[in-house]
Amino acid sequence: MNSDNAGEATSDTAVGTANAPGVRAAIARAKLEWEGTVDALPDLICLLDASGHLLRVNRVCERWNLGSIAEVLGRDLHRLLHNRCAAERCQLQESLRSAWLSLREEGTAEFEVRDALLERALHVTLRRMTPGTAGVASEPLAVAVVADVTALHLAREALNTINLELESRVRARTDALADANRDLQNEIARREAAEQALRRSRNELAALSRQLISAQEMERKRIARELHDSVGQQLGAIKYGLERCAELLQQGRPQDSLPILQRAVASLQEGMDEIRSIAMNLRPAVLDDLGAASAVSWFCREFAQSYPSLTLRETVAAVDADIPERLATAVFRSLQELLNNVAKHAQAQNVAVSLARTGDQLVLEVTDDGVGVEASASSASMRSGRGVRNLSERAEMTGGQMRLTAGATGVGTQARIEWQLAAGEGRKSDAA
Numbered sequence: 177m178n179s180d181n182a183g184e185a186t187s188d189t190a191v192g193t194a195n196a197p198g199v200r201a202a203i204a205r206a207k208l209e210w211e212g213t214v215d216a217l218p219d220l221i222c223l224l225d226a227s228g229h230l231l232r233v234n235r236v237c238e239r240w241n242l243g244s245i246a247e248v249l250g251r252d253l254h255r256l257l258h259n260r261c262a263a264e265r266c267q268l269q270e271s272l273r274s275a276w277l278s279l280r281e282e283g284t285a286e287f288e289v290r291d292a293l294l295e296r297a298l299h300v301t302l303r304r305m306t307p308g309t310a311g312v313a314s315e316p317l318a319v320a321v322v323a324d325v326t327a328l329h330l331a332r333e334a335l336n337t338i339n340l341e342l343e344s345r346v347r348a349r350t351d352a353l354a355d356a357n358r359d360l361q362n363e364i365a366r367r368e369a370a371e372q373a374l375r376r377s378r379n380e381l382a383a384l385s386r387q388l389i390s391a392q393e394m395e396r397k398r399i400a401r402e403l404h405d406s407v408g409q410q411l412g413a414i415k416y417g418l419e420r421c422a423e424l425l426q427q428g429r430p431q432d433s434l435p436i437l438q439r440a441v442a443s444l445q446e447g448m449d450e451i452r453s454i455a456m457n458l459r460p461a462v463l464d465d466l467g468a469a470s471a472v473s474w475f476c477r478e479f480a481q482s483y484p485s486l487t488l489r490e491t492v493a494a495v496d497a498d499i500p501e502r503l504a505t506a507v508f509r510s511l512q513e514l515l516n517n518v519a520k521h522a523q524a525q526n527v528a529v530s531l532a533r534t535g536d537q538l539v540l541e542v543t544d545d546g547v548g549v550e551a552s553a554s555s556a557s558m559r560s561g562r563g564v565r566n567l568s569e570r571a572e573m574t575g576g577q578m579r580l581t582a583g584a585t586g587v588g589t590q591a592r593i594e595w596q597l598a599a600g601e602g603r604k605s606d607a608a
């Protein structure tokens with residue numbers, strides 16, 4: 177540490193009467209060593225007297241461009257650091273002032289300040305020296321250590337910035353995760369709903385197929401019963417009649433056998449009619465061999481023969497190629513049920529059947545001029561058949577829709593089934 181002449185005197189006083197030449201040289205050497213050490217430190221080290229003025233300072237004041245050691249000695253700390261400070265209220269000065277007060281009271285003080293004039297961040301520590309020498313104004317009272325902590329401040333700021341950035345990234349990531357979580361939850365809910373719908377429709381399908389099986393079973397029983405009750409009985413009667421004829425012929429009474437034979441022929445005709453009507457209600461081979469449009473025409477002809485009192489007008493504008501394979505049975509069974517209902521319930525004179533393909537729709541219509549559904553339903557003592565319900569279920573299962581309304585003029589009944597066709601399903605009539 178460098179000093180002015182006053183420094184020499186202080187050192188001499190400190191060693192007192194020990195002024196032998198060897199001792200002085202040793203003291204001078206120790207002083208040099210000490211100064212060299214203090215000058216090598218990176219911090220500004222100052223020795224202050226009781227009124228706060230610089231007694232000594234290390235070479236850092238030159239490195240910080242505060243002035244030469246000779247120039248700055250005698251200044252106070254504020255003048256040392258801010259030689260040309262013109263500020264009305266200088267933060268450094270105020271901090272130094274209050275540090276000086278607490279130094280007097282507590283023996284130590286420190287503070288940190290970002291100094292605009294020096295463009296440095298400073299850490300200032302004041303420490304009182306041994307109390308014995310404090311009474312004299314020219315004696316050193318305190319050591320001030322001023323450290324340049326700019327790098328530390330910058331690092332702290334950088335760290336803060338990084339922390340803030342990190343926090344905002346964490347927040348953004350958390351938000352994104354929350355979004356993803358919400359999406360996932362929605363997806364799960366959607367899938368659960370879809371699964372439920374699937375389960376429901378599976379149950380419905382199972383119920384429908386159970387109904388279908390029981391309907392088939394009932395149909396078989398009905399055919400068996402019809403065969404037994406009508407054709408079976410008739411064949412029995414005919415067999416009995418023919419046996420009787422044989423007996424009469426053996427007895428040489430051919431003319432008595434004539435009326436019996438005539439009755440047998442009439443019975444055979446009735447039996448044939450029965451068989452025709454039973455066959456008509458089964459799936460005709462023509463449906464498999466030709467197609468639905470041909471089967472519809474065939475059924476209309478058979479129906480007209482079975483019910484000669486009904487006048488049937490048939491308009492089948494669609495050709496077989498217009499009707500997709502998947503709809504063939506539905507179209508045929510629907511027509512059967514609708515015409516059988518007309519025969520059973522309508523008491524009509526005329527019935528019109530039409531089957532047409534218009535664009536992407538296939539439409540089957542059966543219109544009669546009978547008593548109408550409401551009149552017949554009330555007179556049928558509200559018997560609940562399955563036919564109409566089966567019709568609309570079958571239509572829905574195959575992508576169609578059925579409507580049963582009063583006829584256009586308020587007379588009779590109009591049944592209409594519309595099937596929606598997929599693009600390119602079946603061929604158009606003109607293309608066929």
Ligand SMILES: Nc1ncnc2c1ncn2[C@@H]1O[C@H](COP(=O)(O)OP(=O)(O)OP(=O)(O)O)[C@@H](O)[C@H]1O
Pocket residue numbers: 517518520521522544546547548549550552553554556559560561562563564565589
């Ligand atoms: N064309 C029609 N004219 C008048 N009434 C009709 C006609 N079609 C149906 N109905 C009435 O609607 C009711 C329901 O018909 P649905 O076909 O469901 O039953 P069903 O023919 O009586 O019995 P099932 O068809 O099960 O043998 C019939 O009982 C009848 O009263």
Ligand SMILES: [Mg+2]
Pocket residue numbers: 513516517561562563564
């Ligand atoms: Mg019916």
Ligand SMILES: [Zn+2]
Pocket residue numbers: 254258261262263266267268269
């Ligand atoms: Zn200042």
